[in-house]
Amino acid sequence: MRDMMCFDDIRPYEDQEVNHYINVLLNDDLFRQVLFFIFNDENKVKEVSAMLAGVNSIKELQLKFMYPLIEDWIIKRTTSGITYSGLENLDKSQSYLFISNHRDIILDSAILNYIVVNAGMNTTEVAIGNNLLIYDWIQHIVKLNRAFVVKRNLPVRELLTASKTLSQYIRKTVTKDNISVWIAQREGRTKDGCDQTQQALLKMLNLSNSGDFESGFRELKIVPLSISYEREPCGISKVEEIYKKERDGYVKTQADDLKSMAYGLTRPKGRVHFAFGKPIDAQLERIAQAENPQECIQRLADQIDACIYKNYKLWPYNYLAADMLSESGKHNGEISDGCKEKFYELLDDLVKTIGEGDAECQKRLFMKMYAAPLLNAERVCKEKIVY
Known part of the structure; x- marks a missing residue:
């Protein structure tokens, strides 16, 4: 068992805790409602519950x-299928710190672990904000699936302490426990x-660095x-939130987060x-040769962004949205008539969902969301960001 005495309030559950917390879940009315929602069959729920009651390790549960x-x-x-690329560049026996763009609350890390398991690698531990742990059953299920907690919305002094602890936990997990994050x-x-x-x-990650900038980040093995989702998870809800924030000072609630989790799991x-x-x-x-620590951090952030933009898989909707915004046919070769029809349907659904306000402004926000990955990729290729 790993030495985690300093991390008990944020760490995932360990194997010896699994059976206890699974049985806590099985006695939680809300979790049982989730099982009925998923399987929609009382006998199947009983079968699954009986199987879960006998599970005694994280690996077995997963x-x-x-x-x-x-x-x-x-x-x-x-989905219409999951694909991946680039795993051939990684050593399956090594651990890494995966830093990724973030499009869906649950799916990003869930699909990542599905991919790495199928590729013969160990599952990663995943970071989750405590703002999403709305119910006890959510906290139990994520900690049973190798999630550790990122504490947010704390007073400044408490936040610094929590950030140092989080940084130490991530560095220990990657460098000493040989588990990816x-x-x-x-x-x-x-x-x-x-x-x-x-x-x-990146500043948080550097808080646990006992060496210089270069060696501290090198040992984390950042990947x-x-x-990239062809159809943005919760895309309409995201635009609705942006639009209402700009117009009405909209403030997101825990109920909105819960709704987003459900939409991300169930929508195409x-x-x-x-x-x-x-x-x-x-x-x-080269990054470490910058004039000061702040510049080093910014250069590393730019390097990560450039890699994410270059490797982002672009879909016809991305090209179509960019052309619609620029009123050009620059990317016509990437766009079919069927693609256009489906995207126009999404735009109509957007306006109907929001139900009020400036429809053209709402559509433009939606198009910007889809065009941004293409525009970022084109910019990075043009600027040739390399340090």
Whole structure:
């Protein structure tokens, strides 16, 4: 068992705790409602519950319950297939820190673990904000699936302490326990389609660095990960949130987060691609030559972003949205008539869902969300960002 005495309030559950917390879940009325929602059959729920009651390890839970669930209930029902690239650049015996763009609350990390398991690698531990642990059953299910907690919305002094602890936990997990970690490049999902690594994330990671900038980040073995959904999970809800924030000072609630989790799991996503970049290693020496620590952090963030933009799998909707915004036919070769019809239907659904306000403004926000990955990729290729 790993030495985690300092991390008990954020760490995932360990094997010896699994059976206890599974049985806590099985006695939780809300969790049982979730099982009925998924399987919609009382006998199937009884069968699954009996199987879960006998599970005694994280690996057993993931292989017997989580991965069949992800495959049958999410991938087969709500996507047109999952593809991935770049894993050949990674050593399956090594651990990495996957830093990725963030499009869906649950799916980003769930599909990542589905992919790495199928590729013969160990599952990663994943970061989840405590703002999403709305109910006890959510906390139990995520901690049973190798999630650790990121504490948010704390007073400044408490936040610094929590950030140091989180940084130490991530570094220990990757460098000493040889377990990979997934963390989003920013707090919260990208809602406007423009993925960007926050300096705060990299500063947090550097808090546990006992060496110099270069060696501290080198040992984390950062791998930029580009997550690309053909049809943006909760895309309409994201635009509705942006629009209402700009107009009415809309404030998101826990209920909105819960709704987003449900939408992401159940709504169509089209094709999905995960592109694993090469570990950021050789570039660190040059990045570390910046004039000051702040500039080093910004250069590393730019490097991660450039990798994510270059490797992002672009879909016809991305090209179509960019052409609609620029009123050009620059990318006509990438766009079919069927694609146009489906995208126009999404635009109509957007306006109907919001139900009021400036329809053209709402459509433009939607198009910007889809165009942003293409525009970022084109910009990076033009600027040739290399340190």
